[in-house]
Amino acid sequence: MTEEEEFLAGYDPGAFPSVAVTVDVVALTIREGRLHVLLVERGGHPFAGWRALPGGFVQEETLDAAALRELGEETGLRPGEGELDRVHLEQLRSYGNPRRDPRMRVISVAYLAFAPRLPDPRAGTDASGAFWVPVDEAGELAFDHAAILADALDRARAKLEYTPLATAFVGEEFTIAELRAVYAAVWGEELHAGNFHRKVLSVPGFVESTGETAPRAGERGGPKPKLYRAGDARLLHPALLRPTREDGVR
Amino acid sequence: MTEEEEFLAGYDPGAFPSVAVTVDVVALTIREGRLHVLLVERGGHPFAGWRALPGGFVQEETLDAAALRELGEETGLRPGEGELDRVHLEQLRSYGNPRRDPRMRVISVAYLAFAPRLPDPRAGTDASGAFWVPVDEAGELAFDHAAILADALDRARAKLEYTPLATAFVGEEFTIAELRAVYAAVWGEELHAGNFHRKVLSVPGFVESTGETAPRAGERGGPKPKLYRAGDARLLHPALLRPTREDGVR
DNA sequence: TGAGTATTACTCGAACTGAGAACAACGTAG
DNA sequence: CTACGTTGTTCTCAGTTCGAGTAATACTCA
Numbered sequence: 001m002t003e004e005e006e007f008l009a010g011y012d013p014g015a016f017p018s019v020a021v022t023v024d025v026v027a028l029t030i031r032e033g034r035l036h037v038l039l040v041e042r043g044g045h046p047f048a049g050w051r052a053l054p055g056g057f058v059q060e061e062t063l064d065a066a067a068l069r070e071l072g073e074e075t076g077l078r079p080g081e082g083e084l085d086r087v088h089l090e091q092l093r094s095y096g097n098p099r100r101d102p103r104m105r106v107i108s109v110a111y112l113a114f115a116p117r118l119p120d121p122r123a124g125t126d127a128s129g130a131f132w133v134p135v136d137e138a139g140e141l142a143f144d145h146a147a148i149l150a151d152a153l154d155r156a157r158a159k160l161e162y163t164p165l166a167t168a169f170v171g172e173e174f175t176i177a178e179l180r181a182v183y184a185a186v187w188g189e190e191l192h193a194g195n196f197h198r199k200v201l202s203v204p205g206f207v208e209s210t211g212e213t214a215p216r217a218g219e220r221g222g223p224k225p226k227l228y229r230a231g232d233a234r235l236l237h238p239a240l241l242r243p244t245r246e247d248g249v250r
Numbered sequence: 251m252t253e254e255e256e257f258l259a260g261y262d263p264g265a266f267p268s269v270a271v272t273v274d275v276v277a278l279t280i281r282e283g284r285l286h287v288l289l290v291e292r293g294g295h296p297f298a299g300w301r302a303l304p305g306g307f308v309q310e311e312t313l314d315a316a317a318l319r320e321l322g323e324e325t326g327l328r329p330g331e332g333e334l335d336r337v338h339l340e341q342l343r344s345y346g347n348p349r350r351d352p353r354m355r356v357i358s359v360a361y362l363a364f365a366p367r368l369p370d371p372r373a374g375t376d377a378s379g380a381f382w383v384p385v386d387e388a389g390e391l392a393f394d395h396a397a398i399l400a401d402a403l404d405r406a407r408a409k410l411e412y413t414p415l416a417t418a419f420v421g422e423e424f425t426i427a428e429l430r431a432v433y434a435a436v437w438g439e440e441l442h443a444g445n446f447h448r449k450v451l452s453v454p455g456f457v458e459s460t461g462e463t464a465p466r467a468g469e470r471g472g473p474k475p476k477l478y479r480a481g482d483a484r485l486l487h488p489a490l491l492r493p494t495r496e497d498g499v500r
Numbered sequence: 501t502g503a504g505t506a507t508t509a510c511t512c513g514a515a516c517t518g519a520g521a522a523c524a525a526c527g528t529a530g
Numbered sequence: 531c532t533a534c535g536t537t538g539t540t541c542t543c544a545g546t547t548c549g550a551g552t553a554a555t556a557c558t559c560a
Contacts, residue, residue, distance in 0.1 A: 019308065021269050021346070021357050058269065063346035063357070094344045094359050096271070096313035107271050107313070109344050109357070177507070195549065197508065202547090216557090222506025223556035238547080241488070427538070445518060447539065452516090466526090472537025473525035488516080 019105040023066045024055030024145065026092065026152035027075075027113040029132065030169050035185045036132040037149060039141070040074060046102050047142035053149065054130060055108065064089065067111035074130045075118055088114040088168035092152055100144045110148045112155060114168040160186055162239040164206050167230035173210055175225035176200055177218070187242060199240055205233025269355040273316045274305030274395065276342065276402035277325075277363040279382065280419050285435045286382040287399060289391070290324060296352050297392035303399065304380060305358065314339065317361035324380045325368055338364040338418035342402055350394045360398045362405060364418040410436055412489040414456050417480035423460055425475035426450055427468070437492060449490055455483025 027038035039051045054074035058066045067089055071077075077084040092110040100106065120132070138149060159165045166182040167174070180196050200206055207228040217224050277288035289301045304324035308316045317339055321327075327334040342360040350356065370382070388399060409415045416432040417424070430446050450456055457478040467474050 019269070019271050021271065058346065058357075060348055060355075062348065063344060091343050093341050094313060096308065096359065098310055098312065105310075107308075107357070107359070109346065175507085192549070192551095193507075194509080194551085199548085218506060219558075220505050221503095221556080221558040223508080225507060238491070239489075241548090243549085425538085442518070442520090443538075444520080444540075449517090468537065469527080470536050471525080471527040471534095473539075475538055491517085493518085 019107055021058045022055050022106055022108045023058055023063060023070055023111055024053040024108050024148060025067050025071050025074075025111045025113055026053055026149055027071055027087075027115060028135070028152070028156060028169075029115045029118055030182060030185050031117060031132060033181060033185055034134045035153075037135050037138060038071075038074060038130060039133050039138065040130045042142055050142040051133075051139065052142035053110075053145045058109075063091065063109050064111075067091075067109075067113070071111075071113055077118070086116060086168070086172075088165065092148070092155060095144055095148060097144065108143075108148075110152065112152050114156070114165060116169055116171055157186055157242070160240070161242055162236050164230060164233055164236060167207070173212075173227045173229050175214060175227060176207075177225055179207070179228075183240075189243065191243065203233070203236050203238065203240070205231040206236055207231050269357055270351075271308045272305050272356055272358045273308055273313060273320055273361055274303040274358050274398060275317050275321050275324075275361045275363055276303055276399055277321055277337075277365060277368075278385070278402070278406060278419075279365045279368055280432060280435050281367060281382060283431060283435055284384045285403075287385050287388060288321075288324060288380060289383050289388065290380045292392055300392040301383075301389065302392035303360075303395045308359075313341065313359050314361075317341075317359075317363070321361075321363055327368070336366060336418070336422075338415065342398070342405060345394055345398060347394065358393075358398075360402065362402050364406070364415060366419055366421055407436055407492070410490070411492055412486050414480060414483055414486060417457070423462075423477045423479050425464060425477060426457075427475055429457070429478075433490075439493065441493065446490075453483070453486050453488065453490070455481040456486055457481050 025038070029036050029038075038054055040054050042048055042050050042052050054070055056066075056070050056073075059069075061069070068084075068087075071087065071089070072084055075084070090112050092112045094107060094109045096107040098105055100108070118132075135149070135153060138146070140146065141149065156165070160183060166179055166186075169182045169186075170178050176197050177193070179200060180191055180193065183196070184190050208231045210227045210229055212227050213224045214227055215224070275288070279286050279288075288304055290304050292298055292300050292302050304320055306316075306320050306323075309319075311319070318334075318337075321337065321339070322334055325334070340362050342362045344357060344359045346357040348355055350358070368382075385399070385403060388396070390396065391399065406415070410433060416429055416436075419432045419436075420428050426447050427443070429450060430441055430443065433446070434440050458481045460477045460479055462477045463474045464477055465474070
């Protein structure tokens with residue numbers, strides 16, 4: 001036994017202050033042109049009856065795996081069954097205010113999930129119900145979840161600018177107009193169709209043409225749009241700048 | 251007693267899986283034109299004798315407070331004593347691989363600290379020594395700290411583009427050339443002096459003139475430069491784009 | 501069939517960028 | 531003290547990108 005092995009064998013984990021660690025997931029999708037977030041209604045205390053972000057305690061798994069597991073439990077989807085695999089998942093940040101949970105010290109690692117239109121969720125084990133809500137109608141949330149949601153929206157809006165994240169909200173094949181609708185929904189403002197078109201096609205690696213066109217035009221007319229799929233770029237250069245941002249944001 | 255109070259009174263914190271939570275700090279500063287990171291040499295197991303990021307277990311405090319405390323303990327500086335108050339501190343992300351610490355499940359919340367030139371640190375309680383090391387000479391680190399450092403550098407380099415973060419590396423009053431040296435050190439490439447000057451002054455809220463000039467020119471001549479202080483912008487619009495980034499970074 | 505709408509392409513002036521030059525102010529080697 | 535090299539600052543200029551608007555075309559719906 002080496003000195004280090006000996007040390008580890010005699011190590012007492014209880015000697016350090018212990019806290020609980022949860023993951024909370026801000027899952028975003030777009031429905032009917034509006035950005036929606038997945039919420040659950042809490043069944044038990046604390047905050048019984050309140051809306052909250054889906055989440056739960058971390059088990060013997062990586063943080064990423066915990067987030068994906070929680071998302072699957074709340075939506076009723078399973079990894080390997082298609083839709084959940086196309087979800088883009090990334091860590092947002094951690095929240096550790098000592099009083100954020102009245103039970104005990106709980107540190108939450110928040111995750112951000114972006115998904116194409118998912119089916120309506122069914123209730124998970126830890127919640128009496130889960131549902132998609134437009135982000136501007138989320139209202140008051142349990143714990144500090146309203147602040148987490150606000151941070152998540154900031155992050156999502158910013159990431160649309162310099163990453164191809166928008167492609168995570170649409171299907172495998174999509175039109176430029178669908179992509180533009182994603183930006184409009186997340187940023188909350190319309191974009192100039194012509195300039196958006198030019199810009200998206202000019203950024204290398206953002207989208208690549210499938211060579212095909214959609215079988216049908218939009219609901220209200222117009223030519224059959226061309227189809228694209230996501231390119232291989234991880235960052236957009238140059239970025240798609242958000243319009244009408246005032247000078248010197250503070 | 252309300253129903254919720256009753257629930258909380260009978261609540262057993264031990265019922266949930268418990269893990270240890272630490273904060274690790276990636277403290278960056280610039281010395282002699284090179285970007286340095288603060289490292290400690292571990293005194294005890296595991297990884298005795300290895301270099302590591304300064305950090306420790308979270309106590310009854312916010313995560314931000316824990317990071318600031320750890321930074322103070324390793325550098326020997328105390329909050330309220332000037333230099334430590336000008337440090338910019340922000341959360342990087344959390345690392346929770348179940349095997350990242352051989353003792354037990356430890357989740358680490360990593361922080362990023364940017365500071366103007368700090369004095370040489372003196373040893374803290376949990377480390378037999380602390381020192382500034384050029385980031386490209388950090389070498390192998392304990393735990394997953396090398397990965398954390400890499401993520402931190404990515405973040406720092408990116409944030410220089412769209413935030414006034416560079417002002418956190420210089421003194422209260424600084425010259426445009428000092429600011430340019432920060433960008434050069436972090437990005438690892440020289441910038442066109444004239445264009446940088448024009449750009450910095452044109453971004454609203456980045457810097458504001460003090461109306462004064464430095465008492466002395468640089469070591470090797472030149473006119474006395476004008477002095478500036480940080481403006482009130484939190485984001486740079488338009489951003490300072492990093493040069494020579496190839497098309498379609500992937 | 502006609503009206504309305506949407507995709508896509510094109511135009512034009514304004515703004516921005518990268519590269520370089522010019523100039524004056526300064527430190528230092530000789 | 532002088533000459534020279536270095537540096538901060540301002541300008542110029544051509545190429546590129548951006549925002550806003552226009553136009554041609556193709557489709558849906560009534």
